[in-house]
Amino acid sequence: MTAAAPVSITMVKKRLANGEPCEKCAQTEDMLRRRGVWEQIDEVVWAIEGDDASSGVELGRVHGVEVAPFFVLRFEDGSEEVYTSGMRLLRDHLSQPRADTSASAKPAGKAPDAGLVSNLASQWQTLEPGEIVRLALERFGERCAVVLTGAEDVVLVDMAVKSGAPFRVLFVDTGRHHAETYALIDDVTRHYGIEIKSVLPASDELRKLLEEKGQNSFLRDGHRECCAIRRSRPLARALDGFDAWIGHQRVGRELESPGSEAVVEVETGQAPESRGLVRVNPLVGWDNNALWSYVRKHGVPHNELHDRGFRFIGCEPCTRPIRPDQSDREGLWWWETPPASDESSEPLGEGI
Ligand code: SF4
Known part of the structure; x- marks a missing residue:
């Protein structure tokens, strides 16, 4: 021994x-x-x-x-x-508990250390997104979830299906999505013959927010509180028990922390449940043209709101169609002043 x-x-x-x-x-x-x-x-x-x-x-x-x-x-x-x-x-x-060999030893069921993640990031940085999805599912197995929130994520589901690896899909249901988004979720379920687990806000947190501030507090107080209750924290709780998740960084983080994307990173979100997870972002190297060319080439189901001028599709009251000459910010949380550069984004679930 x-x-x-x-x-x-x-x-x-x-x-x-x-x-x-x-x-x-x-x-x-x-x-x-x-x-x-x-x-x-x-x-x-x-x-x-x-x-x-x-x-x-x-x-x-x-x-x-x-x-x-x-x-x-x-x-x-x-x-x-x-x-x-x-x-x-x-x-x-x-048969014995594992030794805690360092001050930063991760809790059971959480992700590998930052050194390993950094190695993966450099190894995967130049690979095609489909290859990154396959490698992530192989490495993390069934403890890796694909998080479905928008058009980009359906592309990730398509790549996960094509990888042949088993995977699970989570849909962050804020309760305020467009009807077209709920239709898309049904469509994706049927199209790929997969099960999609809806992630819902905690009823006590949501009730407190609604009772104290009403339905549209984000218009007065900014989106962060509402997003935390409806998106970030529910997703963090749902990911408890997973080691990694595959998603996209385009919305929210791209607006608030442009250039911050890495193919693989350790989750440092505000929700404690999520910290230490590996976050895999296969699409960081793709622009809209690459994304939509994949959607068309592979017949990936997409949200019809994109055909009506929505660049980003999130909750119904917080996203709207924009013209090609308008900035992304015009289509999302447009009533807010862009946050100062030293204001950190909310990584987990910040993408809509
Ligand atoms: S996008 Fe808007 S409605 Fe949706 S969770 Fe965030 S603030 Fe709330």
């Missing part, structure tokens, strides 16, 4: 060509879950049958492993150790 406790454990699972996980991998995961130690597995990457470039196959090549599942343990001194038996791993390393 290795005396030292690992600082991270990666499980490599095999996915068959038909998209199903291999039975032994599923059984091993089930065993670890039943023993209550699954949260000690930091990440899951996939070895996809017939895809030599998949992350799991690559890890197998590096470590000379030809079976699945297997586990790669990393230690503080930089060494690595491979286990091909879940039971042996359980006996040697998972």
Whole structure:
């Protein structure tokens, strides 16, 4: 038995060509879950049958492993150790609580450390968005959600479907979307045959806001309070238990923190539940032309409000159509003075 406790454990699972996980991998995961130690597995990457470039196959090549599942343990001194038996791993390393090896050790179920995220960001920065989506789903497995809020996100759903990896979709339902947006959600559900989980505001927080300030407090007090209650905090709560989420940065953050986008980053949102999550932004390198050319080429369902001049589509009272010569700000929260540059944005869920 290795005396030292690992600082991270990666499980490599095999996915068959038909998209199903291999039975032994599923059984091993089930065993670890039943023993209550699954949260000690930091990440899951996939070895996809017939895809030599998949992350799991690559890890197998590096470590000379030809079976699945297997586990790669990393230690503080930089060494690595491979286990091909879940039971042996359980006996040697998972029966005791993991050592807290640093002051910034992440809580169970949260994302990898900032160093790993920074490495991913530099490795993925130049890849095509579809490739980034595939790699993110392979690396974070079912603990990665696609967050659906606008036209860009449907593109991400399309890429996730094409990746063949399992994924979950969350829709942030503020309760104030346009009717056309709710129609789009139904359309996407049918088009891809997927389930979309609606994320709703907490009823007590919403009731308090409405009772104290009415329906349209954002017109007087600015959008932040309402957005926090209807969007950011509900999404943060819904992402509790996930390691990563895939979304877009175009709305809100792009307006308020232009140039701040990275392909992968550690979530630093105001909602505590979200901090430490990995946020994957595959579309940061795309402009509107690239986005809409993908939508047209792949027949991706889109919100018909875009055809009526909406550049951004969020809540009905806060977004409106604009002419090509108008700035983005004219179409979103236009009654507000643009925030000062030192005012931080609300990263999680700031995109509509
Ligand atoms: S976009 Fe407007 S209505 Fe929607 S949550 Fe934000 S402030 Fe509230």
